[in-house]
Amino acid sequence: MSTVIRSCPGCKLLILSDTAQCPECGHVFYERRSSQASEGVDVGTMKSALLVDPCPHCGELVRTGLVRCWNCNGFMREDIAALYRGMTASPQQIIYSTIPLAERTDYLPPRDDKSKDSVPKAYDAESFVLSDDRGTGSGAAQEAETAPLAHGPDKPQNTTPGGKPTKSETTGAADLASAETPSGPDAGSKPIEGDLLSIALQEEREVEKRRGDKIVERQRKQMLVPCKCGAWIRVNDDQAGKVVRCRQCKQPVNVPQIRRKLIKKEDKPAAAKLALKWIEGVRFFRVAPTSIVLKPGSIADKFIDADLAIADSQIVVIAFTGTDKKKRGLLGKAPKTDRTEQRKQIRELISTVGDFSTLTDVSVYTIPADHVSGIRLAQPILKAQESMFAGVPVFGDGCIAIFLPIASDDGQQAYCSTSLTTFRALHEVLKKNFKLELPATENGVPETDKSDNLNCFINQSRVESVRSLKYYQQDPAFELELSGYRCKACTAVISEEGRKKNKLGGANGKGIAKAKCPKCSGKMGEELLYRIKKSPSAGSAGDSSEA
Numbered sequence: 001m002s003t004v005i006r007s008c009p010g011c012k013l014l015i016l017s018d019t020a021q022c023p024e025c026g027h028v029f030y031e032r033r034s035s036q037a038s039e040g041v042d043v044g045t046m047k048s049a050l051l052v053d054p055c056p057h058c059g060e061l062v063r064t065g066l067v068r069c070w071n072c073n074g075f076m077r078e079d080i081a082a083l084y085r086g087m088t089a090s091p092q093q094i095i096y097s098t099i100p101l102a103e104r105t106d107y108l109p110p111r112d113d114k115s116k117d118s119v120p121k122a123y124d125a126e127s128f129v130l131s132d133d134r135g136t137g138s139g140a141a142q143e144a145e146t147a148p149l150a151h152g153p154d155k156p157q158n159t160t161p162g163g164k165p166t167k168s169e170t171t172g173a174a175d176l177a178s179a180e181t182p183s184g185p186d187a188g189s190k191p192i193e194g195d196l197l198s199i200a201l202q203e204e205r206e207v208e209k210r211r212g213d214k215i216v217e218r219q220r221k222q223m224l225v226p227c228k229c230g231a232w233i234r235v236n237d238d239q240a241g242k243v244v245r246c247r248q249c250k251q252p253v254n255v256p257q258i259r260r261k262l263i264k265k266e267d268k269p270a271a272a273k274l275a276l277k278w279i280e281g282v283r284f285f286r287v288a289p290t291s292i293v294l295k296p297g298s299i300a301d302k303f304i305d306a307d308l309a310i311a312d313s314q315i316v317v318i319a320f321t322g323t324d325k326k327k328r329g330l331l332g333k334a335p336k337t338d339r340t341e342q343r344k345q346i347r348e349l350i351s352t353v354g355d356f357s358t359l360t361d362v363s364v365y366t367i368p369a370d371h372v373s374g375i376r377l378a379q380p381i382l383k384a385q386e387s388m389f390a391g392v393p394v395f396g397d398g399c400i401a402i403f404l405p406i407a408s409d410d411g412q413q414a415y416c417s418t419s420l421t422t423f424r425a426l427h428e429v430l431k432k433n434f435k436l437e438l439p440a441t442e443n444g445v446p447e448t449d450k451s452d453n454l455n456c457f458i459n460q461s462r463v464e465s466v467r468s469l470k471y472y473q474q475d476p477a478f479e480l481e482l483s484g485y486r487c488k489a490c491t492a493v494i495s496e497e498g499r500k501k502n503k504l505g506g507a508n509g510k511g512i513a514k515a516k517c518p519k520c521s522g523k524m525g526e527e528l529l530y531r532i533k534k535s536p537s538a539g540s541a542g543d544s545s546e547a
Contacts, residue, residue: 098199227253274354277429279308280343281422284319285395285415286408292394300396303417304363307343309350310429315372316356317365317404317416318346365406365414369434374405377438378415380445398474400445402438419475420446421536446471449532456484457519458498464531477536485509487517488525494518 004017010027020030052061057074068075075081089110224232229249243252284306287299309316320339346359356364367375376388379401384391388403395401395415400423406414418426423445430436441447446468454463463484472478484495485504499505504524505512513526 099195225253225255227251274311274350276350277310277433278347279310279418279422279426279429281419282306282308282317282426283395283399283417284317285401285417286412287415288410288412292389294390294392294394296393297396298394300394300399300417305339306416307346308416308426309356310426310433312433313369315367317367317406317414318356318359319363319365321361321363365404367405371405372430372434372436374403375430375436375438376403377401377440377443378403379417380443382443396474398470398472400440400471419477420471421475421477444468449535451531454484454493454529456495456498457492458494458502461495461497463493463495463529465529466532469530472530472532478532479534480530481533482528483531484529485512485524486527486529487520487522488527489517489522490520492517492519493529494524 005014006017007014008022008025008027010022010025013022013024015022021028051064053064053076054060055062055069055072055074055076056078057069058072060069060071062069062071062076066076067080075084091110221237222234223237225235225244226232227246227249228251229246231246231248233244233246233253235244235255239255240257242255244255245251246253282305283303285299285303287302292299304319304321306317306319309318320337320342342361346362349358350356356366377400378388379393379395379399381387381391393399395417398420399417400420401415401417404414404416408414423440424447427438427440430438450467452465452467454465455461456463465483466472466480472480482496484493485499486493494504496509499509499512502518504518505515512524515524516522517524
């Protein structure tokens, strides 16, 4: 809807288009509307009636919109006056910063207008008693209870000619009453004077305590030096070895050096020795799962040499990160590190200090005892759907890998790969210390050394063949010896002596893969059979020690 504004032809006042009569000059636009709207209304007073209202108390004209009358200070509207009376009639709660919110039950008197005509009376709390170190017992308390109020309501000191107390007297008495006599629903339930006095006493005790501490500290740093005249001179410890002047005889006095007794520090208790089981020759990996390519041996060379220190409370991985770049030679090659000597130094340091955090040139990763249950067999896993890498031997054929629950901020996961001998030693410690048993045997890892006894097709001699050959071939702790060959076509077994006798594959047997099988005349293929010539001694992969 549009609004049209026009000007009055009589006074040029801007008015709405539907106005019947100008409120300023009285010009009539529409005769019929003007007669109905202005019936019984004086045009001269039309403008003033819109700007002022009469006061209901004194009759003075007050500008429209004001809350109070300028003459009598009365309210122009009764509803606002009722709201104000309700606000001033309710008591005001006193807030103490040292009293909990639930225990604040003290109130100030209401701020009603009646308090201006009389001076409120102040009373002392009945339980107000000075402490023994600040007052003199019952006499002081009785005097405090019976002493009349200096500027009370019965005998005001300063009054106006009309008999009313002065503004300062009224204000002082009101403040005293509000501070000493609580009002409200819980008035008198808790004396305010006791709270204020206890706070003041507590602050004064703290000030005296701080002052005493400063005096003791200053005296501790001072000493008395005798003078020849018999006087004693007090000097500070920073004046030791200097010359001061006596205030009595004005003679110079040498201040001796101050030697304070050294407080012997108690010897630190010896570090508790840890029963450690060391597992050496571990390949430690830290790789991101997204960077692993599902291909046999894809991450076999991305390892760091590491040792495991296993205790009852934790498993510590000590990774030999290599030589510092600052210690590299002129040609950019790092000097070769004697790993045996480095391991020896680490064990000596741990046995002396008992703390792995003091090790240098290595990275230390700790697995607490409550996290050891998170260790999982990662390779080999016969069921591809249960494998982390879909059954692909990414750590290399014949290697046994386990997942280590080591937290990392960069999203990398920790693994360690071991040979058969090392895994057997590690698995034994995990079962003994943490009751953790990995499903290695179910996934093809030989728990013990087992061999098959076969018969040679040529000379009927016994041929010994070790089972799970790939794990023994990757373990340098085992020494294997070639015992025979197996034909891939007919599975016939030929011993090494029979091969030499029939000269299969040449004098040294290098062409055995293309040689004809004496049984089926097909190609033999290259399937070699080995027997264990020398086994590692028990405990060669790890040893126990105390640190």
